[in-house]
Amino acid sequence: MYSTLKILHRYWAYLVLFMIVVATFNALYKSITKKEYEARDFRMSLFTLIVSHIHLLIGVVLWFAADYFSEMSMGEIMKNATMRSNVVEHPLTMIIAVALITIGYSKHKKKLTSKNKLKTIAIFYTLALILVLAKIPWKIWLGL
Numbered sequence: 001m002y003s004t005l006k007i008l009h010r011y012w013a014y015l016v017l018f019m020i021v022v023a024t025f026n027a028l029y030k031s032i033t034k035k036e037y038e039a040r041d042f043r044m045s046l047f048t049l050i051v052s053h054i055h056l057l058i059g060v061v062l063w064f065a066a067d068y069f070s071e072m073s074m075g076e077i078m079k080n081a082t083m084r085s086n087v088v089e090h091p092l093t094m095i096i097a098v099a100l101i102t103i104g105y106s107k108h109k110k111k112l113t114s115k116n117k118l119k120t121i122a123i124f125y126t127l128a129l130i131l132v133l134a135k136i137p138w139k140i141w142l143g144l
Contacts, residue, residue, distance in 0.1 A: 002062070002065050002066075005058060005061060005062055005065070006062060008058055009055070009058045009059055009062055010140075012051070012054065012055050012058060013055060013136070013141075015051050015055075016048075016051050016052050016055045016132075017132060017136070019044075019047060019048040019051050019052070020048055020052070020101070020125060020128060020129045020132060021129065022044065022048075023044045023045050023047075023048040023121065023125050024121075024122065024125040024126050024128075024129050026041065026044060027041070027045070027118050027119075027121040027122035027125060028122045028126065030114075030118045031115070031118040031119050031122045034115065035114070035118075036114045037114035037117045037118055041117075041118070041121070045104075045105055045108065045121050045125070046105065048101060048105075048125070049101055049102060049105045052097075052098050052101050052128075053098060053102075055094075055098075056094060056095065056098045059091060059094060060091075063087075063091055068083070068087050085135075085137070086137065089135060090135050090137065093131050093132075093134065093135040094131075094132065094135065096131055097127075097128040097129075097131040097132050098128070100124050100125075100127050100128040100131070101124065101125060101128045103124055104120055104121055104123065104124020104125055104128070105121070105124075107120045107124070108120040108121045108124075
């Protein structure tokens with residue numbers, strides 16, 4: 001089951017990244033060009049929220065199932081750059097990114113004008129995208 005979840009986590013990440021990129025650039029484009037907020041924008045931001053939360057849940061299950069701490073102490077993990085990145089930095093950064101997506105989605109629903117709705121999504125989803133891109137394990141993704 002662990003290996004299945006690991007594969008699911010890896011490939012679900014492509015969907016998450018795709019949706020964050022699409023929702024972010026859509027909101028940025030519509031904000032800059034002063035287009036109206038539409039139902040399609042709402043669905044896009046909602047779907048991004050949903051797939052990112054599912055991905056986070058899969059990641060949390062993997063983190064607890066991996067049993068990192070039976071093999072190494074926290075001090076040893078923190079001294080090893082690869083392990084620190086995989087066990088501490090990546091999960092923490094992704095939790096913050098999903099929190100930003102959640103906050104942006106929640107705040108945008110309370111705004112009354114298209115400009116404010118799109119601006120809110122653009123700001124929070126852009127910050128989340130930057131964090132996700134910064135902590136994707138590129139060596140694993142690119143097979144290096």
